[in-house]
Amino acid sequence: MLRTNPSPRRKIMAGTTLGLAAALAAAGAAAAAPADAPRTLYVAATAGEGGDGAAPASAFRTIQECADVAVAGDTCEIASGTYRETVTVTSSGTADRPITFRAAPGADVVVNGTERLTGFTPVLPKDLAAITAADPYAVDSLFSAAVAQRKIYSVPVDLGDKGGEEQVFLDSTMSIEASYPYPGTDLLDPDIRRAQAGSADATIVDPQMTRPAGYWDGARALTAYWYITTTGAVASSDVGSITLQTAPLCVHKVVPTDTWYRLSGKIGELGYPGAHYYDPVAKRLYLYSDDNPNRHFIEAKKRQLAFDLTSASGIHLEGLGLFASSVQTGTSSTGVVLDGVDAKYLSHYWDVTRGATNCGENVTRGVGDTGIVLNGTGNTVKNSTIQYSAGNGIALRGWGNTAIDNVITDVDYAGTYAAPVAVQGHSQTVMYNTMARVGRSGVNLQWNGVAGTVPGPDRIAHNDISGYASLSVDTAAIYTCCSSRMEGTQIDHNVLHDPNARPGGVYPFGMSGIYADNGQSDLRIHNNVGWGNPEGTVELNGLGSGSRDNLVYNNTGGMTLFYVKGPGQSTGSVVTNNIGPIKGLTGATDGGLTLSNNLMDGDPLFVDPANHDYRLQAGSPARGVATPLPPYTDGSTDAVPSLGAFQYGAPAWTAGARR
Template sequence: MMRRLAILVLWSARLLATEYHVAPTGDDKNPGTADKPFRTIQRAASLIKLGDTCHIRGGTYRETVQPWKSGQDGRPIRFVAHRGEQVVVSGADPVTGWKRHKGNIWKADMPWNLGRNNQVFFDGQMLTEARWPNDTDGDLFTANGAPISTGGDWGLSCDLLPDTLATDAWQGGVAWVMAGARWTSFTATIASYKAAEKKVLFSIPDPAWVREHMNPRRGGEFYLVGCLAGLDAPGEWYYEKGDSTLYLIPPVDDDPNQHEVLARRRYTAIDLKGRSHVQFSDIHLHAGGVDMDDAHRCLIERMRATYIAHTRGGQTAASLNEKCALYIAGDGNTIRDCEIAFSAGDGIRVGGNDNRVVNCYIHDTGYLGSYGAPLALSGTGHLVSHCTVHDTGRDGILLSGQAHIVQFCEVYNTGRLARDTGLLYTVGNDGGNTVIHHNWFHDNKAAGLGLGIYLDNFTSNYLVHHNVVWACDDPLRLNKPSTYNLIANNTLVGPVANWGRWETDRMFAVRLYNNLVAKGIQKHPDLILSHNAANAALDAASLRTGKDRPGVDAGILIPGIADQFLGRAPDCGAYEKGDDPPWKPGHDFALAHRADYKPPKTPLRNHVRNGSFELNRVTTLPVNEALSPWKPTGAKAAKPIPGRGGIQTHYDERDSIIGQALCLSGPSDDGIEQEITTLDPNTRYVLAGWLKVKDAASVRLGVRGHGGAEAFRAVSSGKWQLVTLDFTTGAANTKATVFITKPGAGTAFADDIGLLPAWKPEPPPRE
């Protein structure tokens, strides 16, 4: 009876759903039927409700689409292109009525202005905003800048600046600067220009590390953009906001009235902020992005989105301080089978929780040379699968947050503007057992320090396995401090290297097993190595096919990672004997890739969750659950606190190792505890963490409920101390409770807590 009622309700909902129709030949006064369609998609979006579908005929729609309602599970709101027809939602409008200004310069009225986000197209080609020196090759990733002669906190000078420029010719424009260490570009609004001294005056933007390490006093290159003084070359434009006029030198010697000239008018093409269960299928974008901030269970599929985000900058550095990407937050959203191309910042930026990016082709992003990346992840629990990423100014995939999976991706041609970059990069981050597996990373083009998988300083809790990395300076870099990272079964053409700032830099529980390494592994007293084939002879063919490679049957069984094999033992490297054909990464729009979020259940992971006390910073938690899944004990005054400084500050100078730490400051006994439920019986484990006190007598890290006597280690020092505690679970025990306590009054701190098996790999069996 209940089943029949449910079916009846479902069919009733379907019968009540409305199908709207939109066509370029329609009229918004029409009823929106197939024979009398609306003219704009937004007209349908303003009416659409649970379970409704909007069918869109081919054409270009110059508007922002924002559904006024959300769908619900089983009754999504759908926007779909008519079968076989191309639908484009554009953020750009035509600019018409061109008149010759003087010489080869034309002008037209343009009664809108996006400021630093203005963007102009000529017959589909993106044009260059007026600049000096000129862009001579049209390549987004060659700056074509001028050398800095002198520089400092005040700005820069250049001997090559034209003698004919008037004083303040560039006032109000923007300087793009790639200087010093060149980790990132920065942009600065020009305060004034001193023609006699050829000085461009501006303030270097925050943060402090940019002002220090990217300072023009250390040399570099720059260009100036956004003033009429720079309008002197075919394919350039300038917008004068005073009289709302667009000036243009066409890229061809012809009347622009005979061509399509478009200028960006809307920043966003699809706005799904705060919406749930809304789907867009086969709808393409031009000169506009997607904003899915606080969206839930929404779907974007089979979209080609070009020129999604553009800015000339102005007081920006590592961050562009805007949603310069296809932006996803909220939870449970999916982007799949899409092409994302041409962005000054990120391609797809993913925040929130449990979002998916599957079978996407992402290229030509990050052309401002900041920390924008084709794929940039924060938040928790995202899946990136079967994506192809190439050509970007800095990193290919930029990771922060926790518990992500990056799998079956191909990433190449990165680092085309900045230096000290990674094909995949993270820094100062607890990955929360983020998994990076079965990817190809190759061809980092950075002019200095172009690396492969780059786990920079203060990186912890990453599982990196079955990746192939080549054509870069170091295929794997483990900068110190480095903690609880597992590197297994990777094929690495080049050395495994590490670097740190202080003599006390350390590694702890950093394990390298079953790797094929072409040029050896840099030694470190804390590095745990076993069954790696170092100095392996690797040829180009074996990198993509896995054939004729060394390391066959030379590895060790690693539960959950290297436990499916033929022969007497797992192979070293990313391919296993019997893989025929071998796995292949990257997108393929002809295939419907299935991608599930399945972290490996390897016992070698860190079994403590939120051991760095960062979770409330990377995702939204209720105030009273800021330490989740830890539970407060005693005075219940425990809280996460930030430590000052970043990766260039020694951890003994702050109250966290990096980022946040646990602070216990109750007037009496104060602490937290976490039940671990993923242990194996009769197994030896190591509990570890960093402790220090301010004015408390001591602070303790311990374990109980594991089938043995309660045990702990205590610290009374005002400097960070690593403590370790070995224990063995009982014959039937799969649980234990980890606790941190501060007896009595005073304040104490803890950070980077971990629990791992005391695992010693055994050699492969003999013949």
């Protein structure tokens, strides 16, 4: 079972606003004629058949029935209950007459992507003969011991044609697939095993692998090294070692004490309470349970989407719960608003695939197509709580979309380039969100062109991000890569702190608050504060096309410079008015970087640094000595502004969800 202990707009450019207005006008062209009065239609999971939705007493039984008849201006008011359906909306609302799906006042509404499983029967010692005929290694295993203790139950069910992708829940908490090592119930802080020896030809050696020769043949192997997580199949195995069918791609390889791994796909590992094993050939689910699982609520995921909005615009979802399912809009969707959504378990997968020859993060599974996916333009997720996802919490695609005032935790437990907020497209806004406990980065910021639009800057501001790098390194709370001009994208007023780097291994590096990696240019990084970040609040890496035209102003927490000293490698980049040590300082200006007026050593005299109050005391040497750089240095009560993220005498700015 997966548990957690979570930590606690910019205006779109004029072209975006005009584009949104035009799109909404097109979506609501039919509204030019006199409109019918808006209706409230009613939905109740307990309703009888044949209701017309006109009143609570004649409510629709499903949300889909309401979606089928709702038109611009209508509201589907939904009573408490669990709705096991994918609601496909094909009608559109307009800017002033949206189609709204909302929870009734005080109602607890959950659109659920699972189906309940019943009819579990105990697996008895006499049943082992048939099981071990298919897998002789199930003899004398954790599984056979659990069968002897009457702890294993099974049920016939079709959960797909390959194991490891199924998602099973026990009393609304995710079950963990049988594996070695058993990761425990918290996939953002799993128990892991590291290779003790091995080679780049895909052999992992670990004396703790005590299963007999051949046991792991055909198993799945999840392996992670440096910044790459991937899966493969085991070709052969012996006591203390496995060899994969194919050597891992890219820089990923087997490095003693640094590569960590998890093996699954063998029923013999089913020996922990709440764990499961799915046999995709026999279409049977096995469950370890201390008592009869028929006394509990067991569910398996059957649907990916709670709401399919790929053909709709002007749709509002308000106060709804999502469980084991998500929401997706289409490339022409606009004016879609998710407000006050409570979403859990948005995506699940373990097979982490990449392009055959391309190691880039955008080809990693789940980066662009998991979580709440906003395609199109002018769509928003706000005031929502998002928890648990193998992939993203929110994916902003298209252009001119917004994520604001959300709390997002426990996502990217597959350890890839997915994130609480994955930003693609352009002109996106990510503001006032709280993000914690994530596999890699808090915001994965990319730049992608969108056909027919003029690219514009993103705004990543006033976010509180912590507990990043739980499963990967060479990353950041806000990570952006590679070799793109970012059109003046602003990253400002963020609080970035306390990565959750795993102990051990030789690559606990590259972890910073903001990391412009491998040649990102034309960024505005200002007024951010960070602590606990090994490489500081800001990190610039010019490897590739160079770190050019980046403005790094008034940040607190130090920084690191990589590959900025080659000829022309940092032309136009300026680092000034920052507080904190700067690594990589020697020769840093040789590539064109301007480096001036930074307080790199000595005591800045913060108000209360032990409690992370980085405002300046009256006697601070950072007060009244900054190079004036409006608007980045506005707000000081002194005639000359201050260094660092907080101007002396100005009200302290805040970050994180405002609720």
